[in-house]
Amino acid sequence: MLNIFYGDMSDAVYNTASYFKYDYEDEWIVDSFVKKMILDVDHSTVLDSGVIDSPVLGKIPPLALSGGVKTLILVKFNTTKVFNASTRGDNCAKWLLKIAEKEDRTINLRHLMDFGDEPFMIHILNTNQTVHSMAELIPIAGEFV
Amino acid sequence: MKGTHRVIIQTKRLRYDFELRRNITIIRGDSATGKTTLIDMIQEYVNNPSGSPVELTCDKACHVLTGTLWREQLSAMQDAIVFIDEGNEFVKSKDFSKEIQVTDNYYVIVSREGLPTLPYSVDEIYGIRTSGKYGTLKQYYHEFYRIYRDNTLAKTVKPETVIIEDSNSGYQFFDSVCSDYDLKCISAGGKSNVFHHLNF
Numbered sequence: 006m007l008n009i010f011y012g013d014m015s016d017a018v019y020n021t022a023s024y025f026k027y028d029y030e031d032e033w034i035v036d037s038f039v040k041k042m043i044l045d046v047d048h049s050t051v052l053d054s055g056v057i058d059s060p061v062l063g064k065i066p067p068l069a070l071s072g073g074v075k076t077l078i079l080v081k082f083n084t085t086k087v088f089n090a091s092t093r094g095d096n097c098a099k100w101l102l103k104i105a106e107k108e109d110r111t112i113n114l115r116h117l118m119d120f121g122d123e124p125f126m127i128h129i130l131n132t133n134q135t136v137h138s139m140a141e142l143i144p145i146a147g148e149f150v
Numbered sequence: 151m152k153g154t155h156r157v158i159i160q161t162k163r164l165r166y167d168f169e170l171r172r173n174i175t176i177i178r179g180d181s182a183t184g185k186t187t188l189i190d191m192i193q194e195y196v197n198n199p200s201g202s203p204v205e206l207t208c209d210k211a212c213h214v215l216t217g218t219l220w221r222e223q224l225s226a227m228q229d230a231i232v233f234i235d236e237g238n239e240f241v242k243s244k245d246f247s248k249e250i251q252v253t254d255n256y257y258v259i260v261s262r263e264g265l266p267t268l269p270y271s272v273d274e275i276y277g278i279r280t281s282g283k284y285g286t287l288k289q290y291y292h293e294f295y296r297i298y299r300d301n302t303l304a305k306t307v308k309p310e311t312v313i314i315e316d317s318n319s320g321y322q323f324f325d326s327v328c329s330d331y332d333l334k335c336i337s338a339g340g341k342s343n344v345f346h347h348l349n350f
Contacts (some may be wrong), residue, residue: 020237022186048184061280061290062163062187072236073181091262093234094180116262147345150264 007105010087010113010130011149015147017087017113018079024073024088031055033082034067042100046074073097080110091115116150117143151210151229151254158207158287159191166191166278169254170231174270178262179277179296182219184292185260188278189214189235198286210256221249229254236260242267266342272298310335315341 010017018024031054033039038050047070049059049082059065070078073093080088081104090101090112098120104110111130120127126140128135131149138144151173151188166188178187193214195204204214211230215223220240224232232255240246241259247267250257259265276294312328314321317337328335338344 019173019239022237059227071182072186094178094183094262096180106323125309148349 006109006126006128006135007101008128008130009090009146010111011146012115012131014087014089014113017089019089021076021079021088021092022072024086025079028083029067029075029078030082033078036081038103039078039081042077043070043074046073046077046096067142077101077104080104080112084108084110086142087111087113089113089115090118093118093120106143114146114150117146151256155208155210155231155256156272157186157212157231158205159212161191161203162204163289164191165289168276170258172271172274173256174250174274175256175258176265176275177258177260177278178271178275179297183278184280185278186235188292189233189260192233204261220246224249227253227255231258232285233258234260236262239264239295254290260298264342266340289331311336313338315344 034051034054034057043049043051043057047057047059049057049065049070051057052064055066055094057067057070059069062069073096075099076088076090076092077097079086080090080101085101091114095118095133098118101112102120102125120142122139124137126135126137127141129145132145134145136145154169154171156167156169158165160166164184164187166184168290179185191204192206192212195202195206196213209232211337213223213227213230213232214235215227215232216238219238220238234241236259240264241261242263243266259268273296275297277297278292279295281293311334312324314324314335314337317339321337325335337346338347
C-alpha cells in the first residue's frame with residue numbers, strides 16, 4: 006500500500022533529482038517496469054542502461070530524465086529513504102500506485118497530487134486514515150499542505 | 151522592475167517564448183514538460199558568456215538562483231529575472247520572502263508546493279506545453295499556459311458563503327458586498343487557513 010505523509014517532513018529527501026544523480030544504478034534503468042514508466046511519462050525509449058532516446062532532446066543519459074521519473078525510480082528501488090514526491094506531476098500518480106500495489110512504500114507530498122478517478126487505497130500517515138478516492142483524500146490531506 | 155517582459159530562449163532543438171507580467175510567476179504541471187530544461191538552458195547561457203549554443207533574448211538580465219548560498223547570490227542580482235528550479239528548499243522560507251520583497255527583480259519559481267509566504271497571483275501560475283515544431287526547423291516550441299483559467303470551473307457557482315483571506319479592509323469590503331446579496335462572509339485570517347474553513 007502507498008503511505009503518504011503530507012506537509013513538511015524533516016527526514017524526507019527534498020531534492021530528489023540531486024539524490025538520483027549519485028544513487029541510481031544501471032540495472033534500474035533497464036528494468037522492464039522502469040522502461041514502461043519512462044516511455045509513458047517522458048515519451049522516451051531506453052536503448053541501454055546509459056542511453057535513452059528522447060523525442061525532444063535526442064539521445065540522453067539517465068541524468069537527463071525528467072524529475073518525475075527520477076523520483077519514481079528512487080521510490081521503486083531505494084526503500085531505505087522517504088522521498089519528496091512533490092517533484093512529480095500528476096502524470097506520475099498512477100505509477101506511484103502501481104509501485105505500491107504489491108509492496109509498501111512511503112512518500113512525502115507537499116501538494117495535493119491528483120490520483121485520478123479510479124478507486125485506490127492510500128494510507129495517510131498524518132491521521133492514520135486509509136482513503137479510497139480523491140473525495141476522501143482531499144479534506145484530510147488539504148489540512149497539511 | 152515593472153511591466154511585461156518577454157523571454158525567448160532557444161537552442162537548435164528547443165525554443166521557449168513567454169511573457170512575465172508580475173514580479174512572481176509560478177511554474178508547475180506534469181512531469182517531463184520541460185521545466186527543468188528551461189532553467190538548465192538559462193544556467194548554461196549565463197555560465198558561458200563567451201560562447202553558448204543557447205540564445206537568450208530579453209530586455210532584462212536573466213539569472214538562476216540555487217543552493218544554500220542563495221542569499222549571497224541574490225545580493226548581486228538587480229533589475230533582473232531570477233529563475234529558481236524545484237528542489238530549492240529556501241523558496242518556502244520566511245527569509246527568502248523577506249529578501250525578495252526588497253529587491254526589484256522578477257522571479258520565476260518552479261514548484262508544486264503552496265508557498266504561503268510569497269504574495270503571488272493565481273493568474274500567474276503556469277504550466278508549460280509543447281505546441282509542436284517551430285516553423286520548418288527541427289525545434290520544439292514551448293509556451294506557457296495559464297493553469298487556472300476563467301473556464302476552470304465547469305459549472306456556474308452559486309456561493310452560500312464567501313471566505314476572505316484578509317481580516318481587515320479586504321474583509322470589510324466583501325462583507326459589505328455580501329450583505330447586499332444575503333451571503334455569509336467570513337474571514338479566514340490568512341491564506342493558509344482558507345482550506346481549513348472549507349472543511350467546515
